[in-house]
Amino acid sequence: MKKIFLTILSASLLFSCSKSSLDLLNPNEPTPAVLKTEEGLIRGTLGIYNKFGLEFWWIALANHDVMGDSYTISAGNFSWRWVNQVSKITLSNGTVLTPPQGGSQGTELKNRNDRSFGNDNAFYNEWAALYFVNNQANLILDITSKDDLSMTGGADEVATKKALIRAFAYWWKGFAYSRIGSIYIAGVQADKFVDGTLMNSEFVTHDAIVKLGNDNFDACVAELNKVKSISAYNALFPRLIPDFTATGKGGVISPDAWKRHIATYKARNLLVNKKVAQMTNADWTNVLTLATAGLSKDDKIFTMRSADVNDLVSITAWSPYRLQIGWANVSERLVQDFKAGDKRYERNIDGPYAPYGNERNRGAQYATRWYLYEISDGGDWASTTTGLAELPVACSYEENELMIAEANIRLGNIEEGLKHIDNVRDYQKSELPHVAGTGLTQADALEELRSERRIGLFLKNVAFYDARRWGVTAPATQGGGRQHAWVIKSDNKLDNDATIEYNYLDYWDVPQNELDFNTPSGTSAPVKSN
Template sequence: MKRYLIYIFSMAIVSGACKKSTLELNNPNQPVPELSLTTEAGLKNFSLGILQKMMADVPGEGKTNIFHIALTNHSIMGDEAYCPYGNYGFRWVNQVYKITLPGGKVITNPNTVDQKTQLQGFNSRGSGELNAFQYEWASCYYIIAQANYLLTALDNPALKLSGDATNKINIFKAWAQWWKGYAYSRIGSMYLAGIITNTAGATNGDFVDHTAIMTEANNVLNSCLTTLNSVNATADYTAIMTAIVASFNDNKQVVTPDMWKRQIYSLQARNLMVNKKVTAMTPADWQQVISLANQGIQSTDNVFQFGMDPSGTNDVSLGQFHPYFYIGEVVQFTFASERLLQDFKPNDNRAAIGFTPFPVPKVNERGRGLQFGTRWDPVFIENGGLYATGNNKGTVPWACSYEENQLMKAEALMRTGSTEAGLQIVDAVRDFQHSGLAHVAGTGLTAPQALEEFRKERRVALFLWGTAFYDARRWGVTQPAAQGGGRANAIVIVPGNLLTPAQPGSIPTPCFMEYNYMDYWDVPQNEIDFNTPGSSSPPLKN
């Protein structure tokens, strides 16, 4: 029978909140079960509902997928996509600081200030849905809270399970630990600080810095590995996994315990790699990445997927809030960046079938910045494309993919002197995605040339899969230009009257883009207003 995520509990408002209830997200620490957690059916429904926590009432916007908002922030800061609209603060998240034209003319963004200044100006409950800081924070702590409730329920003596009760408990336990470790991984990879809480329905003011959050994330993921080592892949396992994974997230391709463990190793490799600048990575760090990736996702593995319900009803995407739907012609809310398209090599099949030119290029949309422009319209998956849908088609990985796992290994090999081995992996990933590109291994590329092949492939192969900002940050692209950041020869659609000499129309032009984005975001004021930081808390704001 087809399964849908259902509302199985109500959400309590933050205790002590003021009357501006329309300016608050619900309290992520208090998901209150309405169904009994002393039965297997109750556990299944509650486990299925973990991802429903991503559906939240955004101030002034109604019920919205707040996790999709977080994914969009990553894409636009990684400059694989852009969004010129102010909803959820996107246009300010996406506000490049300066663009320098070939003749040296500098175009500062229309607001004339950097991203930090703009986003901090909206970091209040009074800013409502414009406060970009709140979304990833809330969605992750919703998940952590529900995982804590599930873990508590599994220790309840009143719990009654038939058959191999121990195995069933371990399956549910692994599910809770996976999502909890995943959520902490995202908090620690995005915010200056966070909270560690293991008690259902409780929080605390003991903020710790993001490195401590990452330690907790990996500890929880290690606990999940231990639990999975005790799980038997019986008929009960298949039945439970089919029940707790929604049908539109592909519950037919069951993730086995071994596949699940490999996802954990891949996520741990990501956690290490994306939270250090490349310049700070040591040979030992790279060797650890290689070791984890060697145990990571394989090409034939099933992974946990974020999809869309064909009916668009009562699901975690609402049939719209998904990367592939937002960027399609139906919504046209996000758009493929020119900087992404220039990273496709000539004759790449993925570009040929994935994009078609707009009849009229988009240029400086709404006058909000030159980065808001593109010539390229993604083709619907249902029409043979790869990256967009008008009919709720396609899935993206919740965490890592096989391609990401392999490209982490490729980079680690290249940066430790094994250039050819790294290039062979780049070729293999291109073959896996049917790019049709000629192999580059064995062609005599220098180390810098090989790294450029890798950089392009990582951008292309993982498009819209949640890695773009992490990469731009760790590669130093998002740093101020004075610190070596920015991107040279970045293609921008420039109005001809800005060029010297002036030209008719709008011209794709290689420019220097200075992003000047924050590495880690401030803790949202929505949290601090109701959770006073302790005296030993680290800085919560940049």
């Protein structure tokens, strides 16, 4: 990766956020010397959040959600209409609906994989954001590896502050690599801060990139094990996260809770990067072991929300806001997955109304009869009011519980698995009757698991991963698609027995923005899918 990102990185290496803003620290002279002071290092570490940009907080997260068909976006901006353009819909009467314009998702996205498309190259946004994050973390690790760092306090306090800052950098590197490896066909290992020179032209497989994520998570744990003063830790941690995220489920994450979060993410890395048909009993046992050591319901986690001034999502530029103004629309298929009597439905789903969302006739999959209730009106997920909506940046307690549930069910421990589904439903105040102890078969238990992951993990970063590993997004010739789906027909009436063939890419190509400046070596892994 050469100058395509590095010129920008060099100009903005000290983007950081204070307790209440996202101002540049000494923007005219961003010298490394500033980072060698304790205050400069703290603000530079906090600045990791700024590197995500709207390319991640809005575009990348929405890409995953619409490919998971939890909500839809028909707008052409950022190529979204192509990101969630399905190949075919067969209505219950046999009528076949194909896209009114363009071809399959893969074809349309590959056609736009060019620098000339800017942010409309869907492949670009998540790649750029996460390598920016990774590079800022590299800078922090580089500064803290040297002996000329000036920090205050006794020996235990200094050791703790340094360990916490390094743990923070390793965490975000682990996060970045995990997401890159979970969506792109290949990536590059980038473990040195770069300011305009060649980084690495050896592309490796997405599995190798995911392993780098796990390796950096292990390095994070090693740093957390060096914490010697919990008071120094608790005093510094709030300064490393934006103050507007230190509420709700966000806040000071204890070393032990952080380690549990890492165990949860490592379980996710294994679960979502294999199709269910490829998972072995050993894989499920590993998922179970990791998730059993994972997040507890009272653990603080990394979160994002909007703020009144200089926030990271510009108040409006993320899905919790856009779902309320018609930019994004809750999917008919998501509403279909609620069980009767679920209080989450009553709190969140408003409708049915006359169908909307497909005003431009871009595809029947975009039409819906449903809105979401505002959080201020009792909803859980979406709001135009600053500061009310909260998204987990990485994993959540509910995701961890449902990984324990799935691993148990697939290993034959059906009753134990169902208990964890009940735990999530109780935690989210669904008031659904418990399914444990009802004598469900494994197939019935897996259906409870599937629907609960759809509802309980809405806006929690896994919708596409699930659709991919379950085979839903695969071509029909490979058993993919969704049967018995709800679709709004051209006469604005519901067809509750349609078949949707999504035919989405499993892993995205490396963006041409990268390849134009970083030619793969002769031994590189493939950077484009067939």
